[in-house]
Amino acid sequence: MRKNLFLSALVVSFVMSASASMAAAADSWLGSWKLNIAKSKYLPGPAPKSQSLKFEATPAGIKVSTDAVGADGTATKGGFTSRFDGKDVPYAGNPDADTAAPRRIDDNSYENAWKMGGKATVTAKATVSADGKTLTVTQTGTNSKGATVNISAVYDKQ
Numbered sequence: 536m537r538k539n540l541f542l543s544a545l546v547v548s549f550v551m552s553a554s555a556s557m558a559a560a561a562d563s564w565l566g567s568w569k570l571n572i573a574k575s576k577y578l579p580g581p582a583p584k585s586q587s588l589k590f591e592a593t594p595a596g597i598k599v600s601t602d603a604v605g606a607d608g609t610a611t612k613g614g615f616t617s618r619f620d621g622k623d624v625p626y627a628g629n630p631d632a633d634t635a636a637p638r639r640i641d642d643n644s645y646e647n648a649w650k651m652g653g654k655a656t657v658t659a660k661a662t663v664s665a666d667g668k669t670l671t672v673t674q675t676g677t678n679s680k681g682a683t684v685n686i687s688a689v690y691d692k693q
Contacts, residue, residue, distance in 0.1 A: 563643050563663040564590040564597060568670050568690035578685040579678075581606035588670070588690060599637075601628065619645055631656045631678045649676070657684050668692045 570586040586603040596618040603611050613628020621638035629635075632649030639645045647659040657676035663669070674686040 563667055564645075564670075565592055566590060567693040569693050571689045571691050574689035576685075576687045579682045584608065586688070586690075587693075621648075623650065631684075651679060 566589070568588040568590075570583065572582055572585075575582060583606060584604040586601065589598075589600040589602075591598045591600070593616060595616050598614065598616040600614040601612065605611065611628055613626065615624050615626045615635045615637075617624045617635065617637050619637045619639040621636050623634040623636045626632045626635040626649065629649065632651050634650045635647050636650070637645050637647040643665070644660070644662040647661065648655060649657040649659065655676070656678065657674050659672055659674045661670060661672045664671075668691065670690040670692070672686075672688045672690070674684050674688070676684050678684050
């Protein structure tokens with residue numbers, strides 16, 4: 536009886552530890568990120584003057600908020616909430632997309648397909664570094680003006 540109780544407690548402990556580890560890994564997105572303009576490359580340019588991202592866990596999924604100041608000084612805010620399951624969700628404040636379909640690849644990376652009016656525009660691939668301090672987002676495709684997009688945006692954890 537004691538042996539079974541001990542084994543049960545051991546199994547429960549293992550499952551709880553594994554669940555906590557998986558939650559911690561999923562949390563690599565959570566928090567605030569600030570664009571490191573010096574490490575980023577924008578084609579077409581120019582790069583924004585500043586940009587920050589915020590990932591928050593909510594009952595509806597992960598809420599992504601953006602706050603930017605464009606090269607011309609125009610401030611913009613936007614974002615979406617998704618379960619990162621590849622399903623389209625409304626994307627506010629993005630001139631190149633009205634929907635986003637983020638899909639988790641693994642604990643530290645995801646891919647996000649943007650669409651405008653149902654037509655694919657940009658694919659964004661995001662990766663959090665192993666140390667959790669850097670988020671790199673590469674964007675490829677065509678923007679709303681018809682220009683080819685090839686961006687590598689590097690963000691520092693805040």
